[in-house]
Amino acid sequence: MLRALAFGTLLVGCLTVSAPCDATSLKDVKVGVRVFDFVTNLPRGKTNLGIIYDPQRRDSADDAQSILNWFASGAVDNRMGLVPELVDVRRLSEVPGLRAAILADGNEPYFDVIFDYARKNGTLTISSDLACVRDGKCSVGVSSQPRVEVIVSQKASVSCGIQYSEAFRMMVTEY
């Protein structure tokens, strides 16, 4: 009974508190990683992939750790040779030359900071928070439910110097 109550409480919590339930899913990461195949001006071979998170937020830290674990466990097909690493968003400016990054959940207050970094370093930023893309702060947004959607911010991509294959541009929604 207590277990059922706890589960119900968690479920209600998930439905009413958006942050933990908006966590990046494995499928989101799989889709996001595949986007790299269609970026024409990123270096090939081993490339550092920053997993940007806010260590002050538990949900953000957990989300980032999950993403890192999926890479480590092989759940994500990493044929591109990406080298994932956790990056504290508060210390982002100290990280040299990241060319690719996935935004964990809970980075909303730092979208401008992340965008400034991406613009200076030519960083491809991928987020499952589509608001970041619609606001022109992230280059690519992915959503895997109910069906896969990939959206691209032209403004952010141009600012960061990110170029995609023409075929890819035609397959996604651009803002």
Next chain:
Amino acid sequence: MKLVLPSSALLLSVLFGGAALAQQLDYGRYEEIFGEPVTISATGRPERLSNTPVIMDVITAEDIGRSGARDVPTLLRRLPGIDLFHASQGTEELSMGGYVQPFGSRYMVLLNGRQVYFDGFGETFWASLPVELEEIRQIEVVRGPQSALYGFNAVDGVINIVTFDPVDDKVNAARLRLGNHARRDVAATTTQSLGDGAGVRLTVADDHAHDGGMVVQTPANLQYLKDPDRRSLAGDFGVTLGDGSRLGLEASHTDIGQRGIAYNVFYDARIKTDSVKGSYTAETPIGQLNGTAYYTLVNMPWVNAQPFTPTNVNDHTIVAQVSDLFKIGGADSFRLGVEARHLLIAAGNLNDGAESGDLAAGSTMWQHDFSPQLSMVNALRYDYFKLGRTGGKVSLADRTNPDIYTNADFDRSLTGYSVNSALVDKLGDDDSLRLTLARGLKLPSLTNLGSVQRYVPVIPAPMRPGVPSPVFYFYGNPDLLPSAVYDYELGWDHDVRAIEATTRVNVFHEMTMSHIGTPYALINGQFAQVSMMSTGSVADGLRLQLEHKAKEGWSWGGNYTYERLHEHYDWGFHHNEPLHKINANLGYALGPWEFDVYGAYTSATKNFGAVLGPIPAIFVESVKGYGTLAPRIAWHATDNLTLELVGENLWTYQDTIAQRTGPGFYASVKVTY
């Protein structure tokens, strides 16, 4: 009742196809992202199947694996609106949207964008396709006229067979199939990596079965029995170059022998096909540039047909295409394309020279996304076609009895434009609505235009003094014009989440403005086919589909098609077209076991045929409605070994008046590695 045979029937006809898209899309990687098939066949623009603005079906590799089918036509006939009829034990003829007729298909067939539709007979000889089912990623079937993308002749639709990528997809398999009718099919495919970003796939196949099923087994007919044999060798090479551009090379050779039939007149033929193709795709500052060039030689060392003395045919097709795909802003995509094509056919003793066709075409496509939900696409293509003939008679004084034209009569050109427009509205996560309008062009075949000028005496000597010997007339006509086909389709797709099924409803109205053929098959008591323009026809139809697919547990689906033809003049098409067609399938997968059964029902039709002889005659005969059943059991003994038992056509039926299709049973062993 008036009866008319299209002049393409019985004749060696030459139809040339329009633009064929190169396979410049990375199918596998996009499918990984979006979790659904992607295509470039619909508009020339890459898109997800669920987003495409045209009415389209895709048969995936998973569908093929569960089908038990031995060939592509068997897969296609399970789609709505596709008719299949058998010309012999080893040959099939398909039609889309009505117009069931031998030799004169109105749809384009492509293999990785290369036209495999055979110009010489206006026909796709399915056995001559250099592809095994294990190699196929998906078969894309686009409905309605697609001339604005593919050029002349794609007026009822396009079938594009897409194989796996030799760079990214490792297809390694060997398969042995044994069955009744002395069936013995073997095939092997291997894919080898040639370093980073490069790979090659080689495939070899050898198929054999015994001929049979001929309904009227007279000595005259039986001499045309011919076991269907097929040998195929194909290679597909691809490499991604340092700058990210992609180079592809394909080469293939097939050698088939088969009996065929057209309007109750038999022929047997050996058909050797060789093809080479190169393609190049690169990202440039002006968009994605694609270049494709290919050459196909179809050599028929002999064609032994009842109306003719044995002859031979050589058919050459050379095609070069360049296109640019680019996007301006976030909402507007464009494709610009040019194409050049050279055709040459020499048909042995069927004419006095070699007839040629040179084509130049330009096309454009524009897609505008009003919103993520609402899109519009428009495409326009203009074709210029120059007819020619060399080696024939140059003056009227030289002309022989059968040839009523001189070379100068072939010195003319044809032009025309094609249009496709479509609107797709994604009404929500589960619904989408499509409206398509199209104007396609059907070019007269080179046979229609005069590559065959034949005057065949049935009895060499006069029957009696003063009475001409019976003859067959086969006269082309270089003064023909292209025929326009207008098509309007409305489609609604709906995902029924409660049962994880997809349902589709499509209605269409198609108008063919003119046909090419012989009004009355008999002229002055003689069997004659003289190419000329005649009045057109209207086809209306409805297609319903419901489908649930699952890798485990139950799979099921079905479709229903209603099609009705109205002819302004009695061509006989409405006789051949079944009003009702139903397909259904049920399957269950449990661990390593798969059980599937496919059923089909086709309502009654009528066929018309010709009786040769001193006094030729035309007749119409009923073909009863029929049902077929094809069960399958497969056991995946290991990850690399599959055993399969399949039955096809569990009871004998006829879909033509001349050929009886009997039950087939086979067992196959497939090893993958």
